[in-house]
Every structure is written in C-alpha cells, then in structure tokens.
Amino acid sequence: MSDGGPATSAAARRRMSVEELAIWRTLVDTTAELRRILGAELLRDSGLSPADYHVLLALSEAEDRRLRSSELAATIDWERSRLSHHLKRMEGRHLIRRDECPTDNRGAEVSLTDDGARMFRSATAPHARAIKKHFADALTPEQFEALAGILTALQNHLHPDPAAEDLHD
Amino acid sequence: MSDGGPATSAAARRRMSVEELAIWRTLVDTTAELRRILGAELLRDSGLSPADYHVLLALSEAEDRRLRSSELAATIDWERSRLSHHLKRMEGRHLIRRDECPTDNRGAEVSLTDDGARMFRSATAPHARAIKKHFADALTPEQFEALAGILTALQNHLHPDPAAEDLHD
C-alpha cells in the first residue's frame, strides 16, 4: 500500500486500451477548458491572470509578505527565468516590488505592495466561488473521494517514494 | 440521472470546503505536470509539439487527409486565429500545406504533406507508450472507471444537456 504504482507487473506489459487513451484525452481537454473558463473569469472580475494570482497567493501567505526570489520559485514550482519575466511585468503594474536582499548581494527580495495585496484580497472570494460553481458543484462527495485517490496515485507514480526505491526492475 | 449536476440544491448554497479546493489545485498541478512531461518527451522523441500533434492527428483522421481550416478548428476546438498562427509555422516546416478552397474562394484547405504524415506516424506509438507509462500505469481499472464518471459529470456540468434545460432555477 506504499509502493509507487498499483499495476506494477501484471498488466504492465499490455498495450494501453483505447478507453484509457480516450480518458486521458478527455482529462486533458476538460481540465484545459476549466482552466480557460476560470482564468477568463478571474481576469474579468479582478484584473489578475492565474499566474498573477499564483504569485500573489504565495507572497500573501509568506512571512511578512516577502520572499526571496528563489524561494518563491520553489514554492510555486516555477522556473527561475519564468518567474523573473513575470515579476518584471507585475512590478510594472505595481503589484509587487523587488529590492536587494540584505544578506546576499546577488539576491532579490520580492514583496507584496499594498496595491497587490488589495487586488489579491478582492480576487480571492469570487475566484473561490467560480471554482465551486464550475468544478466542485459538479461532483458528488464520493467522486471527490475517488478523485483524491486518483490524484494521489498519479503523484506517487510521478514521484515515487524514495524509501521504497529498492524494488525497481 | 440525466440532469446537469448531482449536487443541485442541497449543498449548492454551502461554501466550498478547503478539501475540495485542495483537490482542485492538485488536479491542476498534476495534469500540468503530466502535460509538461509528455510534451517534453514527445518533442524530444519526434520533434513535434503537443499542438503539432493535435493538428496532425485531426488531419490524418480526416477524409483524404485534408480539412477546411474552420472545420479543423472546430474539430480540435481551437480559435481560428490560433490555428492560423500555428498553421503558418507548421507550413514553414513543411508539415502541412494550405491551398485555396475550390468551392469557396475565401476558404483555405489544409492538407497533410508526406513529411507531416511520416512524422506523425513515427510519433504516435512512442507517444502512446509515454501516456501509458506516466498516466495509465498509475491507475487501477476501478480508478479508470471512477475517473471516466468524474469527467462525464464535469462535462455535463460544463455543457448541460439542452433537452433538460427546463428545470433550471
């Protein structure tokens, strides 16, 4: 119950069925559509892109509303260059600020501006409502439970537990 | 059992739980990671981006390997401008060709070149194997069944059956 994947050896050599492939495609399409809808609604209602929102969320949850650039990148799992590009744009819109880091002259400290904090706060409740409306309201509690299990299985498969690394083929 | 959503009135007014929100975020993150991995593998192994693959797949399944531009857009659910931009790039790489449409002088007929067909054919089996490896192999048959149901529920919620449109609030 703690290994990386359930279908390890029995069906592992069989080819993927067309149903499984169809499910994969539907998964990609459906999540893409949901992201598109929610992103458009977020932008319309609050002027923030999903990427903006992600950055502001991490910053607003950080201690003193500030983070080193690389910590921010690690928190939201972005490449550093992507973050750098995006921060430049966000700085231009006065959502965040970049100052030099006192303890490391190479570093940059990213901090939330009052404008940024205000926009994030005004965006958060409508965005949660939109997620509920378009996603959560569609599923039963049983489906939520199943989905949680599916996502855990996928994550375990993508990032196998290093402790159980001895039983590979 | 044919309405647009299961949780129609009872829990509809309740706020979304933090668990539900966390599942949504995990869903977005996990599918994004899967797309990233599979996209990178596809590009590395066959020189095609996921978008290229999508276009070529639609064309190769079309009658006589050719489609009107707008039909192609409808098939893969892309905006026409997006498709136009992408077709220009693909045309530059000789994957597809655009000729004028005989029946409508405004139209463009997009057709697969031999190069494009060959690249698509060589990409298809490794790509299917990658999907199996990173996605399908992680799930049990029961999870597949559950996921199919979840996706159907989400789709029904996004696109409610017009025939049952009389019982809205």
Add this chain to the structure above:
DNA sequence: CGCGCATGGTTGACGTGTCAATCAAATGAT
C-alpha cells in the same frame, strides 16, 4: 590570497496563445 566552481538572478530569442482589427468573398434583403 587567487583560482574555480556553484548559486541567484536576469536577459534575449523564439515559439506560443489571445484579443481586437482587418479584409475579401459570400449572402441576403430591398
């Protein structure tokens, strides 16, 4: 100290996606 390398971060080039504007051909109403 001085050399080499690792680290933190930025930049530029390029492919990609969206939006609004554009344009020409088709359509339809009078």
Add this chain to the structure above:
DNA sequence: ATCATTTGATTGACACGTCAACCATGCGCG
C-alpha cells in the same frame, strides 16, 4: 443591382513560457 451583414481566414500587438547564455556574487580550497 446595391448595399449591409455575415462568414472564413489572416494579421499585429501583446502577454506568456522555455531554453540557453550570461553576469555577478558567494564560497571552497590550494
């Protein structure tokens, strides 16, 4: 026939993401 409207498709401007190159600072080690 004429003119407004719709339709098929392209374009340009811009936001975004990735990749490789870059630069400066920090750090280990002789």
